[in-house]
Amino acid sequence: VEASIPEPLREAWRKHSASEFTSKDEFEREFVRHIETTLARSLYNCDELAAYSGTALAFRDRLIIEWNRTQQRQTFTDQKRVYYLSLEFLMGRALDNAMLNVGMKDIARDGLADLGFRIEDAISQEHDAALGNGGLGRLAACFLDSMATLNYPAWGYGLRYRYGIFKQEIVNGYQMEIPDYWLDNNPWEFPRHDITVDIQFYGHVNKSYDEDGKVVYSWEAGETVQAVAYDVPIPGYRTKTTNNLRLWSSKASSGEFDFQKFNAGDYESAVADQQTAETISAVLYPNDNLERGKELRLKQQYFWCAASLYDIVRRFKKTKRAWSEFPDQIAIQLNDTHPTLAIVELQRILIDVEGLEWDEAWRIVTGTFGYTNHTVLPEALEKWSVPLMQNLLPRHLQIIYDINLFFLQSVEKRFPNDRDMLSRVSIIEESHPKMVRMAYIAIIGSHKVNGVAELHSDLIKTTIFKDFVTIYGPDRFTNVTNGITPRRWLHQANPELSALIADKLGGYDFLTDLTLLDKLEAFVDDKKFRQEWSDIKARNKLRLAKLIKDVTGYSVNPNSLFDVQVKRIHEYKRQQLNIFGVIHRYLSLKAMTPEERKKVVPRVSIFGGKAAPGYWMAKSIIYLINSVAAVVNKDEDIGDLLKVIFIEDYNVSKAEIICPASDISEHISTAGTEASGTSNMKFVLNGGLIIGTCDGANIEITREIGEQNIFLFGNLAEDVDDLRHRHFYGGFQLDPQLKRVFEAIKEGTFGDPSSFTSLISSIEEHGDYYLVSDDFNSYIATHDMVDKEFQNQEEWLAKSITSVARMGFFSMDRVTNEYADSIWNVEPLDIEDEA
Ligand code: BZD
Structure with a gap:
């Protein structure tokens, strides 16, 4: 390509090519130019x-210059690339991140000050990009940051929802959902109106024969919708690499509404067609860990998979390589089963469009894909009804049946006479209606399947995917324990702590090699350092206290112990255990004499998180928290000894204020239910201690930081089945302390008890599936220990510093390198100044 352009032309372009601002003065010039002209x-x-x-x-502008260079260089060198397919990217704000990654935040701060602005005020104007529910979406965002920072040639592919996760308002204690329209004035996306793909749905499949008498299938679709690309630049930290996140937006395929219909007077249906098309990318489904089988959701999945694969295949075909080289050039990672149709779509393209033989095509497919599982909860495992799939994607259903046939034939050969095995591992569940099990397609169509923490990866191998380990052997399954990007979750969220660490370690290299944090252990006994460490925590607590005052109106004493649980509200995450514990604490305080109360450590129990709009139990938990807050916070006997706070609309930018301010945070899921958890890592990295169950990544955090530095409690995963069984067959014994809590609720201490009936009866009467009662005693006892240990501030501080020093393992960079080596087989590519 380069050689075909005459030198004078290239020279003229080079001479006028855009350049980056590098000084405060140049920044100010660019700023004023944009204010005045743009x-x-x-x-x-x-x-x-x-x-x-x-x-x-x-x-x-700076990012775009580097983005252009990166893309050119990646195209010319033509080495293997990674495509990360995720239906969610929970990015949060971009400006602060861009300034820090580019390394120009100080210049911008000074420049803005010259022009009359405080940088914090400008930063806080930005609307979060909230295209995700929780951990899974945030993990995708951390991946993008790490892949760019480590110079991997990598793109993300997602959907450009017009509405992200809803905004939560608390009205009279109840959650209300407000649409999150976020696209106005979003400077971070570039519409690529020239990059479009027509995506088909419905219709039927024609069977015919080619000249050689071979059967060919062609899909005659009933509806076409256009996908338009929007690109978001992803800068790496201290590198020239700026990768791409491509989000697809849906629109009527003619571009506008149907003029024929319009002119014939059929206005309504002309506009309706257009709106139907735009509906596909209109809104993010707000359920985490629940699949409800709605047709629009399947349409979203296929729309995004088909557009992304068309794009990937188009790029590959430009290289003129043989199809067999596809898996050497391309790795596609599936973030959960949501993009599983990409497997089927690639097989369809290869056999129906490109004319490859089935076996050759299937070798290419399985060589290309990797699948990450994020849950073992049965209600979250994706299944689609066969009739629905038949109607929407008739050709894909045929291919799924073929994949299943060949797979079952091979299983039967190896395990003859095991009919049970065949029905257990069949992609098609023989229910009414029949269902397509997406996870099974993902396993069969990938060369690697991974879980996200050790316990979780073991669990998938021994429970939900056990048969597949028997069939494929253990090598197809692996573990890559999650991590977080230290750029956002330490440097950006906690600039003072980051600066203190940099001061001790002689620079910011720890931000790209987090294991360097271990050098902090040498300073654990350094008086001045300890003081600075604790002063920073105190200032971060003040910052949170201000946020609490602004959003709830409550004033909290910043010297209290800040006890935080922020994450999606879910029964398995057990916010109900936490609030029952708070009630227990309240009742104990009420029963104390004034003398006894003087010895109590004041506490603020802070909650935050969204409930899926249709999840009644989760909404009841929020209502209980707010009802308890309303009583406790105005109880004059109690005063500062206990405050209960629900921070509404928990999101990434609030997390950046909350994480650095916690003394202790709660990661208290029923053992075996939380695949990994990543907020646990964010809190420890910011010098907070955690209380948690032996679940997900808590176990590995304990291994890294030492069990003296974490408050573990509760039953183990291996005992959960037994306990559940006993609840039903051995009679259910409610924990006596929990009983006291229930009695207070039933007496109306926190308002009309009928609002809380289902919460209580799920435990008392319906088997306590999440083992709240079984773990209650140990939870309360462990919190008593927390109180005791918090009184010894010197010890506490030592634990805090030691824990941070040992958190290197949980860097997203370690995670990304593990995927690159053991799943993708890709190498980094340095981007020099000149492309
Ligand atoms: O993924 C979460 C798990 O619950 C966490 O344990 C884990 O740390 C993270 C990252 O691996 N899963 C989700 O967040 N899942 C969803 O949000 C989700 C969304 C749609 C449909 C199903 C699940």
Whole structure:
């Protein structure tokens, strides 16, 4: 390509090619230029929102220059690339991250100050990009940051939802959902109106024969919708690499509404067709760990998989390589089963469109895909009804049946006479209606399947996917324990702690090699260092106290022990255990004499998180928390000894304020239910201690930081089945302390008890599936230990520092390198200054 352009032409382009601002002065010039020309404003009407936009546009220009160079270089070198397919990318804000990754935040701060703005005010104008529910979506965002930082040639592919996860408001204690329209004034996306793909749905399949008498199938679709690409630049930290996140938006395939219908007077249906098309990318489904089998969700999945694969295949075909080289050039990672149709779609393209033989095509497919599982909860395992799939994607259903046939034939050969095995591992569940088990397609169509923490990866091998280990052997299954990016979750969220660490370690290299943190252990006894460490925690607590005051109106004493549980509200995560514990604490305080109360450590119990809009139990938990808060917080006997706070609309940017401010945080899922958890890592990395069950990554955190530095409690995963069984067959014994809590609720201490009936009866009467009662005693006892140990601030501080020093393992960079080596087989590619 390069050689075909004459030198004078290239010279002219090179001469005028855009360049990056590198000084404060140049930043100010770019800022003012954008305010005056891009935004058509001036000194006289530049408010904080405009200051945000001007800064964002100046940085965006920089990113785009580096993005162009990166993409050119990746195209020319033509080495293996990774595509990360995720229906969710929970990015949060981009500006602060861009400034820090590019390394120009100080320049921007000074420049903004010259022009009359505080950088924090500009940063806080940005709307979170909230295209995700929780951990799974945030993991995808951390992946993007690490892949760019480590110079992997990697793209993310997702959907450009018009509405992200809803905004949560608490009204009279109840969760209300407000649509999150986030696209106005979003400077971080580039519409690529020239990059479009027509995506088909419905219709039927024609069978015919080619000249050689071979059967060919062609899919005649009933509906076509257009996918339009929107690109988001992803800068790495301290590197020239700027990768791409491509999000697809849906639109009517003619581009506009149907003029024929319109002219014939059929206005409504002309507009309706257009709206139907746009519905596909309209809204993120707000359920985490639940699949409800809605047709629109399946449409979203296919739309995004088909557009992404078309794009990937188009890029591959430009290289003119043989099809057999596809898996040497391309790795595609499936973030959960949501993109499983990509497996079927690639097989369809290879056999129906490109004319490859089945076996050759299937070798290419399985060589290309890897699948990450994030849950063992049965209600979260994706299944689609056969009739629904037959109607929406008739050709894909045929291919799924063929994949299943060949798979079952091979199983039968190896395990003759085991009919049970065949029905257990069949992709098709023989229910009414029949269901397609997506996880099974993902396993059969990938060369590697991984879980996200050791316990979880063991569990998938011994429970839900046991038969597949028998069939494929253990090598197809592996573990890659999750991590978090230290750029956002330490450097950006906790700039003071990051600076203190940099001061001790002689620079910021720990941000790209987190294991360097271990050098901090040498300073555990350093008086001045300890003081600074604890001062920073105190200031971060003040920052959170201010946020709490702003959003709830409650004033909290920043010297209290801040006890935090922020994550999606779910019965398995057991916020109910926490709030029952809070009630227990309240009742104990009420029963104390004033003298006894003087010895109590004041505590603030802080909750945050969204409930899926249709999840009644989760919503009841939120209502209980707020009802308890309303009583406790105004109880004059109690005062500062206990405050209960629910922070509404928990999101990434609030997490950046909350994580650095916790003394202790709660990761208390029923053992065996939380695949990994990643907020546990965020809190420990910010110097908070944690209380947790032996579940998910808590176990590995304990291994790394030492069991004296974590508060573990509760039953083990291996005992859960037995306990559940006993609840039903051995009679159920409610824990006596929990009984006291239930009695207080039933007496109306926290308002009309009928609001809490289902919460209580799920434990008392319906088998206590999440073992709240079984773990209650040990939970309360462990919190008593927390109180005791918090009184010894010197010891506490030592634990905090030691834990941070030992958190290196949980860097997302370690995670990304493990995927690159053991699943993707890709190498980094350095981007030099000149492409
Ligand atoms: O994925 C979470 C798990 O629950 C966590 O244990 C784990 O740490 C993270 C990252 O691996 N899973 C989710 O967040 N899942 C969802 O949000 C989700 C969304 C849609 C459908 C199903 C699940």
